[in-house]
Amino acid sequence: MTEYEYRLPQERRIATEFPGPKSAALAQRRAKVVGAGVASTLPLYVADADGGVIVDVDGNSLIDLGAGIAVTTVGASNPAVVSAVQNQVAHFTHTCFMIAPYEGYIEVAEKLAELTPGEHEKRSVLFNSGAEAVENAVKIARHATGRDAVIVFDHAYHGRTNLTMALTAKSMPYKHGFGPFAPEVYRAPMSYPFREGLNADGSAITGAQAAARAISVIEKQVGADSVAAVLIEPIQGEGGFIVPAEGFLPALAEWAKSNGVVFIADEVQSGFTRTGAWFASEHDGIVPDLVTTAKGIAGGMPLAAVTGRADLIDAVHPGGLGGTYGGNPVSCAAALASIEQMETLDLNSRARRIEETVTARLTALSKEVDIIGEVRGRGAMLAVELVVSGGREPNPDATKAIAARALKDGVVVLTCGTYGNVIRLLPPLVISDALLDEALTVLEDSIRTVAQEN
Structure with a gap:
């Protein structure tokens, strides 16, 4: 990291008991x-x-050591982000991109097209939170494929809205008492190397074997022709920072491609330099059809995105995607400054x-x-x-x-x-x-x- 100038003393100091x-x-x-x-x-x-x-x-x-759950990647008061926000606030705080658009939204979409995996033509739609991005990625996949079923995995976390609660695996505290949940969501077994069993010969279950197990469940219980999307965190977050065995994600991505299924990488927690690459998908050499992002994207300001194949996102009719605050100009300014800091530092x-x-x-x-x-x-x-x-x-x-x-x-x-x-x-x-x-x-x-x- 190049030289970074801190505003506050970088020290551990205990002045009172907690709480003071x-x-x-x-x-x-x-x-x-x-x-x-x-x-x-x-x-x-x-x-x-x-x-x-x-x-x-x-x-x-x-x-x-928490960074607001992987949000303040560039610091909680990075001077470049602060300056960008102050400058934008001095001009306008909101017009609603769906009513009166502005350049900042376009600039963020351009950076997302540049940074997300793959050289294909891409589009982005901006939202406010990770859950909102995931929900809209599912909407896009269903609209583009004409199918309903969505495959998620054991230990997954995707948000707190009704649909994303259905996508999330853990009951307490996320789901308990909040049902009924959205239908056509199916759960497959995850690759969790530390808690996997062993093969009959005592060898470890490989990523390819774990993927074959998951694919078998999908094909038997759902059927490939019914699946709109496979949705997965390349490194699971709330489920325990689970890194799947090598070969698991590529095998799933290849199965999805072969069956016309949209492969969605939920990079809300793992994106934007958090894992030592712009996106965790890069570690496994996969190119998702859609990528959802939030958290670290904007230095603490609320912003999220769905980025991916132009043919998928453009399949949605005009007016089918959006929201009043999606791609707020202040958040876009913060995102552009944050990304610039990630590159510079x-x-x-x-x-x-x-x-x-x-x-x-x-x-x-x-x-x-x-x-x-x-x-x-x-x-x-x-x-x-x-x-x-x-x-x-x-x-x-x-x-x-x-x-x-x-x-x-x-x-x-x-x-x-x-x-x-x-x-x-x-x-x-x-x-x-x-x-x-x-x-x-x-x-x-x-x-x-x-x-x-x-």
Whole structure:
């Protein structure tokens, strides 16, 4: 990464217990007016954030290894993004692209055509959130193919709207009590190397074998001629940062192509330099028909997109896609500045450097403690799966305890996984080496302490 100028001191500083008095007062105000269904991971309230730190209203400075769930890739107050937003706000905040269009939307679509996998002619449509992008990708696939069925996978997460809840695998907290859900959604088995069984000869199940298993389920239970789309996260996010075995994604993509099925890569969490490539699909050499993006695209401003084959997207009639705020001009300005920063700072290389640092240290730790089942991920999308001592049984209690201890010592880490037993690391890619090393030391100490208690 080239030189980055931080606005706030990049330091871990504990000024009060959590929550401090000002955060506690805000929590009381919140309880009176904010719906209980909206939960927050941290007990503190943010006053400022920059680079790799979050500063709360009580003056605590925490090291951020969450990046707002992979959103603030270029930092939470990147000066280039701030400047672009301020400039756009000074001119106009909204006209609705469907009413009075503007250049920023076109510029974002041009960058998406340039950066997403494949050299084919592409189109993009902009939206507000990842769930909205996924829902519209399904709409496009169904319209273009004239088919209804959508294939998703075990451990998948695709959003919280009615359709995307149906696409999502995990019940609590995402689906419980919110049905009935949208029909014509079918679930196939995922490649999850750490939790796969073995072949009869004791060898590991390969990606090709896992794909054949999934394809068999699809063909027997749905039928290829009924399938509009196969929708998959190249690296699963909420399900546990699961990286499928080599060969799994290419085999699925080839099956889809051979059967006229639209292959949709959900890159909402894994896109925009997060994995050390612009998109996680690149690691497996696949070219999706459609790519959904959000999160890291716009430096913290709400923006999402569906990008893909021109013939698919242009098959939809005029007026069939859109939304009042989709491609908001302020968000487009933020996206263009964020992408420029990713290029200028070479954040793909930075993500790979973070991967080398984190995996080396946590892999070494896994030899010391026996509650680490696996260290996995790509780039700065990394995970530690926690297990019961000496086995493979998921250990969600240890996972919660580690995250809580790290927070007490001033480091923010997130948890995920179908079994609630995965620590996920999503640092802003502009975090300094010194701050990352300090955060890892805190995390290692937290894991050691919890391992001794188990």
